[in-house]
Amino acid sequence: MKRFARILLLVLLVGGLWLALKPTLGKHRFTFLPFRWSEYIDLMDFWLNFGAFGILGATAWLAFGSFAKAFRLILLMTGFITLLNVILELAQSSIPGRAVDIADVWAGLLGCVLGIFSSMALQLWSIRKKADVTAPQVLFLDQTGRLGGAELMLLDIAAARAADSEVLLFQDGEFRTALENVGVKTRVCTLGEEASVVDKQAGLKRILRSIPSILELMLQIVQAARSFDLVYANTAKSLVIGGPAARLAGRPLVFHLHDIIADGHFSTLNQQALVLCANFCASSVIANSEATKEAFIACGGRAELCTVVPNGFHIPAQRTSAETMKSLRASLGIPSAAWTVLMAGRLAHWKGQHVLLEALKSVPAAHAVLLGDALFTDEDRQYARQLHAQAEELGGRVHFAGFQKETMPYFDMADAVVHASVYPEPFGRVIVEGMLAGKPVIASRAGGAAEIIQHEHTGLLVSPGNATELADALLRLQNNSAFASSIAHQAQQTAQDVYAISAVQEKIESVIRQVSGRHQPESTSSIIPSPCAA
Incomplete structure (x- = not known):
């Protein structure tokens, strides 16, 4: 021209x-x-x-x-x-x-x-x-068929571009059903049994046994990726497998980092493999918080690759009716007038449900609802059994709700929401869900949670793993309803302003277009997120 x-x-x-x-x-x-x-x-x-x-x-x-x-x-x-x-x-x-x-x-x-x-x-x-x-066509990769926090985020991203994208899963499950229900084309390329059991803490021996299965899946991804403009790895395992596959297919890759790369979350070997794959294969790394970004850089990740985009949330026009909340309490066996705490998330030791149950001993009038299940490992399932044993000591004040697709009624029913991770968490989705529900939130002062909450303004922060501090914070909310209502209101306004899904989708779409080469640098550069500084 x-x-x-x-x-x-x-x-x-x-x-x-x-x-x-x-x-x-x-x-x-x-x-x-x-x-x-x-x-x-x-x-x-x-x-x-x-x-x-x-x-x-x-x-x-x-x-x-x-x-x-x-x-x-x-x-x-x-x-x-x-x-x-x-x-x-x-x-x-x-x-x-x-x-x-x-x-x-x-x-x-x-x-x-x-x-x-x-x-x-x-x-x-x-x-x-x-x-x-000419919107870029994207092949999304995710390792699981379960609906975790990373998968809920991908569900929103893929739904917004269902016409020109596809999601490739390494396992079948309810995540595939949820994607298809919103019109997203989905395929499942099953990862072999040896490779599917490799987790974040896996050692060298287990990884070596999984290599044949990984190579087979990698070749399938190479073939699939050639029909798309860009590959988008949504989890650590999908990066390690999909990153080299994208390279072989000659396609750029975006890695969405939902985890803090550090001891307690990943083995040393997995940390090294993850950062190496990101540095070598990814054109951009989307981190869900400053804490996630800083941990990535501290492990050797390239700072110039990184853009921080928090998780996004749908803001419902209507909340749960009083009658539905009353019925839900009755179904769980919670007295109608009981002050109730909700803790939502996968049942895993690092999530800290045991800390809440320990704190509950000092808050005798309170009931607790644990929303979630042991999703991934034998270690998680063993931890769930320990929680049930610990709950028996509290005389029926702990209620296990299991995994639920529709979580809003549980947040609306509760009087307070607790996040008690013992390790720094990358983001803290349940914190924002509690804020959007207009509930006072108590969270661990570490990782992404400390970025979401402003102490005593939009919530309360306590030391990770400290049951005494958590108990004191619960009693403060229980005994001072005016204070609890004030911070809940401030939190709700903040969450609605910062974490609306439309704004988050726009930022992620800008990264996708930039990496794929379909962006317009002269006319749209003002809406493309700047790379993170080291």
């Missing part, structure tokens, strides 16, 4: 100069036209100048324009073309009876400006139309 515009600009300049200067050579009319036509042209000089310089300005912008330095370029082009117009007017003043016509200069200036802005508007319209038509 620019090459054609430059050729046309050259033709216009040569032709225009010839037409303008030819009368100065002695023949003061357009000799190739009948005399009467030439007189008419003289009378229409203002509008001819306006139109001619409008075409010249429009062509000049198409040939050399750039939105990156638009104001400076407009001034340069307008100044150059106006100077050329003045020189021509001075040259034409040598024609007998012809003086410098200031009106013609103004006509050229106005025509040039209008031509430039018309060309800019046409260019912007063309860019936006092309962007809508």
